[in-house]
Amino acid sequence: MSVLHLGPELELPVDDVVGQCVAVLGIRGSGKSNTAGVILEELLSIRFPLTVVDIDGEYFGLREKYELLVAGGEGGDVALERATAGEIARLSLKESLPVILDVSGLLTDEREALLLDYLTSLWTVAGTLRAPYMIAIEECHEFIPQGTRTPLKEVVARIALRGRKRGLGAIIVSQRSAKVEKDVLTQAGLLFLHRVVHEADMRVYEELIPWRRVETKEAVASLGVGECILISQSTPRKVRIRERHTFHGGYTPTFVPVQSAKVLQVRERLVQSLGKESYDPPSGQEEFPWEEEFDQPPVMAPLSRGEDPGNDEDLPGPVMKKLERIVRRVERSSVLHRRMLGFLVSREPRAYSARDLAAWLDCAEAAILAEPPTPLVELGLLFQERTSRGMFYRATLRTYVEEAFAPFAQELGSSGLHQILSHLRRELGGRLAPERNVAYTP
Numbered sequence: 001m002s003v004l005h006l007g008p009e010l011e012l013p014v015d016d017v018v019g020q021c022v023a024v025l026g027i028r029g030s031g032k033s034n035t036a037g038v039i040l041e042e043l044l045s046i047r048f049p050l051t052v053v054d055i056d057g058e059y060f061g062l063r064e065k066y067e068l069l070v071a072g073g074e075g076g077d078v079a080l081e082r083a084t085a086g087e088i089a090r091l092s093l094k095e096s097l098p099v100i101l102d103v104s105g106l107l108t109d110e111r112e113a114l115l116l117d118y119l120t121s122l123w124t125v126a127g128t129l130r131a132p133y134m135i136a137i138e139e140c141h142e143f144i145p146q147g148t149r150t151p152l153k154e155v156v157a158r159i160a161l162r163g164r165k166r167g168l169g170a171i172i173v174s175q176r177s178a179k180v181e182k183d184v185l186t187q188a189g190l191l192f193l194h195r196v197v198h199e200a201d202m203r204v205y206e207e208l209i210p211w212r213r214v215e216t217k218e219a220v221a222s223l224g225v226g227e228c229i230l231i232s233q234s235t236p237r238k239v240r241i242r243e244r245h246t247f248h249g250g251y252t253p254t255f256v257p258v259q260s261a262k263v264l265q266v267r268e269r270l271v272q273s274l275g276k277e278s279y280d281p282p283s284g285q286e287e288f289p290w291e292e293e294f295d296q297p298p299v300m301a302p303l304s305r306g307e308d309p310g311n312d313e314d315l316p317g318p319v320m321k322k323l324e325r326i327v328r329r330v331e332r333s334s335v336l337h338r339r340m341l342g343f344l345v346s347r348e349p350r351a352y353s354a355r356d357l358a359a360w361l362d363c364a365e366a367a368i369l370a371e372p373p374t375p376l377v378e379l380g381l382l383f384q385e386r387t388s389r390g391m392f393y394r395a396t397l398r399t400y401v402e403e404a405f406a407p408f409a410q411e412l413g414s415s416g417l418h419q420i421l422s423h424l425r426r427e428l429g430g431r432l433a434p435e436r437n438v439a440y441t442p
Contacts, residue, residue, distance in 0.1 A: 004042035006035075010239045014046065016232065017162035018132045022171045023185055026194025029269070031226040033058065034136070035192050036173045037244040040136060041066070049096040050134040051089070051122070053115065057104035058138070061247035066098070071289060073102030075427075080106075081349075089121035092317060093129055106394055107351050107385045114151050115143070126166040135306045136171040137157060141179035144172070153181070160184045164276045177204040191231040192241070195223040209236050263406075315419055319408055323420065326404075327427050329379065335372045336363065343393035345429040351385075351394040380404070381428070 001015040019081045022039065037059070042052055044066040046138040054058050057073055071088050073078030078088070080102065092099045101118065103111045115164045118134070126133060137143060137156065144160070156317045160170040171186075174180050184193075185208065193209065196202055202217065203224060208215045209229060219229060219238065242309035265309035315323075330338065339361050344352065373393070381402045384393050401421050409417065 002046045004039065005036055005242070006042065007239055010064060010230070010241070012190075012232070014043075014048070016132070017043075017169065018048075019159040019167060019169045021163075021169065021187060022183060022187035022192070023180075023189040024171065024173045024194075025177045025180075025193045025196070025204075026175065026192075026228065027196050027198075027201075028175050029225065029343060030194035030223070031195075031228070031241060032173060032175065032192075032194045034226065034244055035194070035228065035241045036136060036138070036171060037062070037246070038241055041245055041274075042135060044068070044098060047096070048132065048134065049092065049098055050136065051092060051099045051101055054100050054102045055104060055138045055139040055142075059100050060102075061244070062100065064246045066246075067098050068098045070100045070102060072106075073100075073104060075104060082110070085114045085118040086121035089118045090125050093125045096131070103219055103349055104399065106385070108387065109385075110349075110351075112143075112150070112435060113436075116152045116155060119152075119159065121166065123155065123163075123166070125167050126163070130165075130167050130204045131170075132170060134169045136173065138173045139175070140172040141176045141349065144184055145180040146179055146181050157181060157184055161187050176409060177201040180204075189232075191229075193220070193229040193231070194227070195220060210234065211236065219235065227269065238300070239269040255321055256296045290303055309322070315416065315423075319405065319412070319416075319420065321403070323400060323423060326424065329382070330376070333373075333375060334371065336361075337376055339363075339395065340368070340373055341376055341395070342381065342429045343395055344393060345425055347364045348395040348397055351392045352393045353389065354393070357393065357414065358400065397428070 004012045004014055004017060006012060017039070024032055024036045024039075030077070040050065040052060040059075040062060044062065052062075054060075060073070062068055063070065066300055069078070069092070070076045071078050071084075078084065079338065080088075088099060088101075091097065101112065101115075105412075122133070122135065124162075140156070144156045156170070158186075160167050160172060163169060172180070172184065176197060176198070177185070178198070182204070185204065190206060193205055194207060206213050206216050208220075208231065211219070223229070223238075226243070227238065227240050229236050260409055293322065330341065333341070340357060341355065352360070354368045355365050358368055360401065369391070372384070372391070373382055377384050380403070381395065381397060382393055383396045384391060386392075398421065401417060401424065405417065405420055412420070
């Protein structure tokens with residue numbers, strides 16, 4: 001029987017973990033994420049298939065020693081889009097290939113929709129394969145919040161509570177125990193309880209640890225970094241978790257993931273199954289995400305790279321007039337807003353924080369915060385969302401074209417809509433976007 005070596009004096013049979021709901025809780029800096037990383041390292045060392053839902057881009061370091069497919073993120077093997085999520089999940093299960101699902105660049109609505117598709121596909125395929133598989137989710141209180149019902153919460157809770165029969169287990173990680181659905185925590189087969197200080201979180205610990213309240217508070221307060229109370233088979237004990245062998249703390253620019261033969265093979269299968277061309281950008285250039293197809297007719301099939309979208313002169317007169325009105329409205333925007341729009345259109349659908357935009361556009365973050373692109377958001381060309389990590393923006397040009405030119409859809413067909421999209425990309429991302437050396441004041 002394989003054993004997971006989690007600490008100097010802590011070994012767990014892998015059968016005690018497989019198919020279980022494993023909860024890793026504790027405040028930031030208590031060693032919670034390190035514990036989750038150690039569990040993942042041990043599972044990967046025995047070639048156990050799994051998915052890591054990476055909220056903040058913290059798990060790329062696993063690639064130092066282990067073979068994984070990275071979907072999304074700056075250093076990903078494949079782009080992460082809703083259209084591809086189900087296929088990645090299916091191949092991960094069938095190929096027994098671990099996956100890092102980097103959703104750190106997605107906004108809340110995008111992330112929830114994509115995860116719903118991904119986890120639903122895992123649940124469905126697992127019902128047929130019935131093979132052991134684990135799913136690790138950071139900041140799980142965002143997905144299974146106490147007292148709130150959402151489609152995503154129902155899927156995550158179903159995997160955590162009833163996934164064992166299908167071979168599925170879950171590792172749920174959170175810094176706010178009180179915000180996690182209590183039904184999931186009370187049914188967890190393994191709990192790693194690191195230090196907490198919030199009274200509401202302590203009350204949750206008092207319900208989970210079968211000690212007297214005073215004993216629980218004293219034991220939790222005495223925990224150092226990397227120490228936790230492990231509850232296995234209803235028996236609590238204080239343990240120390242070893243440090244990760246791979247680096248932790250997010251993406252490191254100097255780290256270049258190694259694409260193994262199996263990762264490359266699965267990547268090619270994904271490309272082929274989606275009917276898209278494999279594309280290897282020249283050295284030093286960024287690979288942008290593949291274009292998404294519209295969910296509803298008319299379907300705009302993705303253009304192959306280098307394919308001519310057609311001559312704008314072929315577009316009907318009313319369509320050209322509408323395009324001219326759109327361009328004139330954007331021309332009335334400030335220089336800063338036009339530069340933001342041009343940058344985001346060229347990288348659609350990727351989201352960027354105000355801080356990242358400032359770095360790319362060579363301007364002060366304060367300028368973006370003082371002059372938010374509200375007119376372009378109201379027009380529908382940009383989407384903005386405030387998160388715990390700041391304000392994020394992304395272009396929504398495809399959605400805008402689909403809605404704004406819906407009355408002409410039947411007349412234009414797929415190629416016509418592509419011409420419109422290409423025309424606006426050229427205008428908004430090129431002619432109307434001033435160069436960096438153009439001065440402006442917020």
